[in-house]
Amino acid sequence: MTEAGSTIRARVPVIDRQGARSDKAAEHSEYVFRARSLTKTFGHVKAITDVSIDLKRGEVLALFGDNGAGKSTVTKMLCGVYTPDSGEIEINGTTVAMRSTRDAERHGVTVVHQDLALAPHLSVLENMFLGHEILRRGILGSFGVLSRSDMATRSNEALQRLSITLPSLSVAVQNLSGGQRQAVAVARASMWSRSGILMDEPTAALGTIQSDIVCTLIRDTANSGAGVMVISHDIPRILEIADRIVVLRHGGVALNEPVGGLQRRDIVAAMVGLSTNTAGEGEKK
């Protein structure tokens, strides 16, 4: 564990130096977020120790790691669900303190939670606009009357942009298939994100075809200019769409590299702690 830890710290500054070299103004627009030395403990459990991670716009960043490696904890710190014990998160050049997913949203970052966090009885439309409802103008609006037609127009635009087809906007989410639900969650996140989306195991419950649909969605989202961070255990599938790979192990970064020639076995090696080997390979490139 300590060995892995030292490898992590050896690699992290390289990234930082690269970041520091780039032009300051460009950096503001280039990064969705830059997190430095995040640490989080739960009681006696050191869930995350000194993790630095960043996400660029237009990039798909894959976050791998064994069960309990700390992937969800990192994600939750990046979207305001948890507050880091130490370390800082920088968005648009300023350090931010986020207390809720709403704060993260204000900074342009949205999340697709592992459990999707959709309201099953509500319609697609209602779920997509929950917390962001558009009201009618005038006196009706002051009573909180919803403008469903405006919301429908905007939802349809968002769905079209992501090439998502759903039977209807008024169908209850519980009547959709798993893949369709996933698509709604992604569409919702992309509609309210201005710079980046974090996705916690978006393909975990999906079949092959539906996983492919979601992966295409992720790639399309990144191509449209947003940064996407994907957590997954489905290494081969995510490798196909990722630009960069970060592997977490025991709460620290074990690997952080462009996808380049990385193979599944390199990633698995980093995950299980054969990191010296992998690091050597990585440095050769």
Add this chain to the structure above:
Amino acid sequence: MIASVAAPQDPESRLPARGSFFRRMLVHNVFWVFAVNTILIIVFTILSRNNTFFSPDNIRNLMADSATALLLGIAIAFLLGAGEFDISLGANLILSSVVAGKVSVALQNQELFVIVISSLSVAIVTGMIVGLFNGLVVTHLRVNSLIATLASLGIFTGLADIVSNGTDVTGIPQTLQDGFGLLRVVGMPVPFLVSIVLWVIAWLFLKYTRFGLHVLAMGSSRTAADRAGLKTGNKITRLFVVCGALAGVAGFLDITRFAATNIAGHTQDSLAAITAAVIGGSLLAGGVVSIVGLLGGVILAVILANGLIVIGVPSYYQLVVVGVILIIAVWLDQLKKTEKSIKMFAR
């Protein structure tokens, strides 16, 4: 179809309707409740002497009977919709009526207008305080609302007894009864009209406003509502306060009708209200509310209670019948769940 707010047939729907109108009606609670109501009306009319059940006088009785039940039903439907329970609504009604009764007695020499406004406001404020208490216990102390309101059922029934010395408040000004409770407008009792107006408002709010949407969202998935940034604790507290206000109005209507409080007569009201809401198609577990169905459920309860008396069945049979209906209602609720569980979330 209008009834089910959670599955609106909105213009944005691009889905062709599944099955015929009739087939969709068959799986809908609202249809069945109103069908059963119609049958019961016919049966009671035939069984009653000179068909008195369907006489204008008795229909007005039915309307007056349904006023308080409908108000408590609206309150419970919203709370169930938001995933909460309230079995203290009856106790709230009793306390509000006792406090409002005391106030009206103290003001008996005043004009009708003054008595109505004062005792109505006092009843509403009392109801809101009870609701606020429930709301804070549920959201701040994080006590499950079933337990919290079970406790406040005791607390506020006790308080009502303390305020009234354990006996019903009498001597409530006759003008309140003549000038309000027994007054008719277009042939219908005023308390009934009041409750119907509030029912329409409740329906509009649930179907068309952000408030209604948030209520259903919280009941459908509290996590989803939280993650969407809704201040759920706040909203639940406010919902309890609004529902308390409805119970307060019900308490006021009750004293205007009988010119006395009826402490013993409302202990079963919360259960009756829950029964009416669930029979009407609202889900016990939240997320789906049918306000139209609720009206059907309230009418069903009122018809049964009144009808059994009119055909000469002793009134205590009512308790048995209401209990049995509650079980049927929950059973139906269960059926809906199993049908849905097939399509439920994978996890």
